[in-house]
Amino acid sequence: MSVLSRGFGRARTRPADDRLPPGQYDVGNSFPVLSAGPTPHTPLARWDFGIDDEGGELRRWSWEEFQALPREAVTVDIHCVTKWSKFDTRWEGVAIDTLLRDVPTTASHVLASCDGGYTTNMPLPDLVNGRAWVVDTFEGQPLAPEHGGPARLLVPHLYFWKSAKWLRRLTLAHHDQPGFWETFGYHIYGDPWREQRYSGD
Amino acid sequence: MTDPVTLDPIAARRLDGNAAGGILAEVFAVDVTAARSRCAGCGATSMLGAHHVYADAPAMVLRCPSCTGMVLRVGMREGRILLDLSGSRLLEIPMPASSGGGPATEDDGELG
Numbered sequence: 001m002s003v004l005s006r007g008f009g010r011a012r013t014r015p016a017d018d019r020l021p022p023g024q025y026d027v028g029n030s031f032p033v034l035s036a037g038p039t040p041h042t043p044l045a046r047w048d049f050g051i052d053d054e055g056g057e058l059r060r061w062s063w064e065e066f067q068a069l070p071r072e073a074v075t076v077d078i079h080c081v082t083k084w085s086k087f088d089t090r091w092e093g094v095a096i097d098t099l100l101r102d103v104p105t106t107a108s109h110v111l112a113s114c115d116g117g118y119t120t121n122m123p124l125p126d127l128v129n130g131r132a133w134v135v136d137t138f139e140g141q142p143l144a145p146e147h148g149g150p151a152r153l154l155v156p157h158l159y160f161w162k163s164a165k166w167l168r169r170l171t172l173a174h175h176d177q178p179g180f181w182e183t184f185g186y187h188i189y190g191d192p193w194r195e196q197r198y199s200g201d
Numbered sequence: 202m203t204d205p206v207t208l209d210p211i212a213a214r215r216l217d218g219n220a221a222g223g224i225l226a227e228v229f230a231v232d233v234t235a236a237r238s239r240c241a242g243c244g245a246t247s248m249l250g251a252h253h254v255y256a257d258a259p260a261m262v263l264r265c266p267s268c269t270g271m272v273l274r275v276g277m278r279e280g281r282i283l284l285d286l287s288g289s290r291l292l293e294i295p296m297p298a299s300s301g302g303g304p305a306t307e308d309d310g311e312l313g
Contacts (some may be wrong), residue, residue: 033210
């Protein structure tokens with residue numbers, strides 16, 4: 001009964017590394033899939049991505065419109081709260097800065113909502129100034145459904161549960177509304193460098 | 202029609218509700234995998250043992266076999282068990298035969 005999540009073997013243990021947050025290990029080439037529900041398979045013809053606020057929809061992009069937006073390629077380290085980290089992951093997508101360009105807002109927080117009902121929350125400043133993207137490509141290939149395709153949020157400076165798979169909406173708000181894991185005792189913010197795994201950490 | 206289960210690694214790793222029997226036995230005095238749960242989302246009733254379990258996530262997540270809505274989350278952390286039953290509107294738990302009788306009878310709930 002000591003573990004709930006079935007284990008992923010530690011591929012290798014590196015010596016302490018200044019890229020490895022406290023309590024994490026380097027998972028190497030594997031990419032564990034930790035899913036709390038079935039994989040949604042939303043057809044691209046029905047997929048859209050929107051930004052809204054308490055007043056309703058502000059912007060919306062169809063898949064074709066999303067593909068036409070200016071794109072960025074990023075290489076980042078990611079850190080899962082279940083203690084694996086993965087270095088130098090390569091993604092492509094659209095910066096949140098680009099998506100918010102024409103959205104004037106005084107909001108302080110964002111709730112990300114996804115196909116399948118998953119949600120996660122974060123302060124708005126954590127999504128801007130080149131720190132977060134909506135990505136649809138991983139290692140040069142369309143993002144696989146089990147890793148969040150068609151498109152997922154990528155917020156690499158927070159624990160990876162914040163990088164919501166199957167992203168469909170960002171809701172701007174003036175308060176912080178706890179999401180799926182945040183309502184189950186996980187940390188409201190989730191900074192891996194401060195090891196903010198659980199509320200109270 | 203292609204069976205998505207054979208293609209989807211998440212679906213392939215899905216378990217049935219009996220997989221949650223171990224940790225739930227830490228909380229409940231009886232085996233709740235035989236309990237019937239009414240889904241707060243869609244209203245369908247089925248045995249917890251027949252629910253879908255996703256065990257790879259940071260907690261064990263039980264989902265309704267009818268609508269896939271979340272029914273129950275259970276996890277352990279720092280010597281405590283966390284149990285979220287918000288997705289179950291009603292849990293009907295069979296009483297063990299040895300503990301039947303007692304002060305509460307089936308008639309107690311009747312109106313009039």
